[in-house]
Amino acid sequence: MKRKITLKHIARELEVSISTVSKALKNSAEISDDTKQKVQAFAKLYNYRPNNLAISLKSRRTNNIGVIIPDIVHYFFTTVFRGIEQYSKKHGYNVIACVSDESLEKEIVNMEMLANGSVDGFIMALSAETQKTKDFDHLRQIKDLEIPLVLFDRITDEVECDKVLINDKEAAFTAVRKFIDNGRKRIALITTEDYFSVSQGREAGYRQAHESCGLAIDEDLILRLSFRDLDEGDINAFFDARDVDAVLCVNEIFAAHSMNLVQQKGVKVPEEMEFIGFTDGILSKYAKPGLTSMAQHGFKMGEIAAKMLIDRVESNLGEEEEPYRTEIIKSTLVERGSTLNTIPAKLV
């Protein structure tokens, strides 16, 4: 890499001091118009740009945000990331993106790499392993260093910080109520292992909806799949052995996949079996039939998370600490062809 032009070069060339150059470029009143013009012209000519590292070192602010997500291939995380990136960029911050790959260790390594001056704060969704083992020491360390932290979606109550999530419980409630309103009685839930905070919330909503209608819950209708490799056999076996007339899935992959499998067996969707997924992503849109879905509004979630973090970073300079906040984004029902009595005209 070529050596970039610095204040020192300009100073030497123009036979003034470094301080003068620095001030002239900032239009300081201390410097005469004459000198300012000369310096600015020279700087422009040689396309001078201040070195970010030096500024950061001096100011103890990097204008970088660390984002750690379990997985970037999934639509939901991607959209959140997009929201974070856009809001951050608009406010002069760059985003350093790390993927924890659902591993606690990678989460820790990533945090440590960034926590030593590379970043002004973190936005993250916890990895599966972190949620499973409930090991939050690394988060506490970040807090001890007084580095701002925002958790989204996959959160924990054991760490105090700003948080953004959707109303998982209510969303699942809404979905199941829709099934019940449509006359369904044998409603399956396809979910993950139960240590995920979101799955817990959604399962709670599933149960509450049943209770609110006096419908008994058949525990046998709850299928827990590994998030890593969803095995077709498991799903097929589940449906073969049970009488099911509606299915709520905690993500769109489970939904699209199981919907495909039952259709392959000749089950008619939505007439004989209705489906609702979570995450109104690209799969839901292009599934056949279109998948009714609880939209998570990832983009907005990302924007809000970024706003919370940046506000925190910038207020940190100022007055006393503000209390931590938890923002809830309302999930909304997007109706498509996998449920009945929905869009009257054409089923997308």
Next chain:
Amino acid sequence: MKRKITLKHIARELEVSISTVSKALKNSAEISDDTKQKVQAFAKLYNYRPNNLAISLKSRRTNNIGVIIPDIVHYFFTTVFRGIEQYSKKHGYNVIACVSDESLEKEIVNMEMLANGSVDGFIMALSAETQKTKDFDHLRQIKDLEIPLVLFDRITDEVECDKVLINDKEAAFTAVRKFIDNGRKRIALITTEDYFSVSQGREAGYRQAHESCGLAIDEDLILRLSFRDLDEGDINAFFDARDVDAVLCVNEIFAAHSMNLVQQKGVKVPEEMEFIGFTDGILSKYAKPGLTSMAQHGFKMGEIAAKMLIDRVESNLGEEEEPYRTEIIKSTLVERGSTLNTIPAKLV
């Protein structure tokens, strides 16, 4: 943010000099075992971590890579990103991710933000606007600064640098030949506006496959869609007015979408019409029927791009410049239910 512990603190506390502390922590032979032990123990106790910014400023190396992609919501870019991130992390680099949103201006702004010391090099795929306007000044500026640059997928011949792409032409050729081998004669091509480098390559392959079989090309069978908003009307009108028995699409969204639309009209896939898409992503996997696809191996592409960049960054210190390289990743055909004579047993 709390003030982190520094060499100076340790030095003061232990009544030695900063240099001694620095050397002791690096296990320098200059320092007595006694002092080393003391310093290291103290550093460990107070959890000392060197400040990345200071090191970067000194060494003129950030260990950050700037990645600029047009869009992160699309499966292909996401996978490439994943490959970049994983390889980089493994080699001690962090990734700063920027989304150009298909806009030339955002591409420029992002580059300029990062080019002033935030990053050791860039990996990017050109935005739509950049490919359209052929304005590459920002890339040349980066080259002038001698900041390494790797282009992938969406490239240009007008800038010399390392590049990674798939064999677009051959891939399309393969796909179309498969149609022809299956007895298809009216093969449509659904592509984008023609300024995309990848679409150009794929169209060339489409044409060449026809020629190689003495099949005339009906220009009327080529549909060019805007990449921004794909209008159902356009697609429906296209199929209504034409006799088509096979469709090659330059991406999986076009493929999934048009396949859904023709099926809605009662066309049987694959019997009456076969489909092949590009990007073997999640949509291809869960479409109904499963979408036969030219896999782009994004993850591998990302890994290679990262390797090329890091090699360049690290060799930059050393001897004379190596010549620029262009790596071609072979696309492979993944057969599913949207084409005939494929997987004999069960059609996924």
Next chain:
DNA sequence: AAACATCACGAAAACGTTTTCGTGTTAATA
């Protein structure tokens, strides 16, 4: 003419490292 302001600029410290070079102390050699 003396006292004071204002102006325009420079010196230097600071941010937190790394690294080169010098130096005082001790031990080994002649």
Next chain:
DNA sequence: TATTAACACGAAAACGTTTTCGTGATGTTT
């Protein structure tokens, strides 16, 4: 005992900024 080598460490410069404070040269007021 005088010379040298090895050892263990410190001073200081450097990376590229920002910012405080000091100061000499003018211009303005009594």
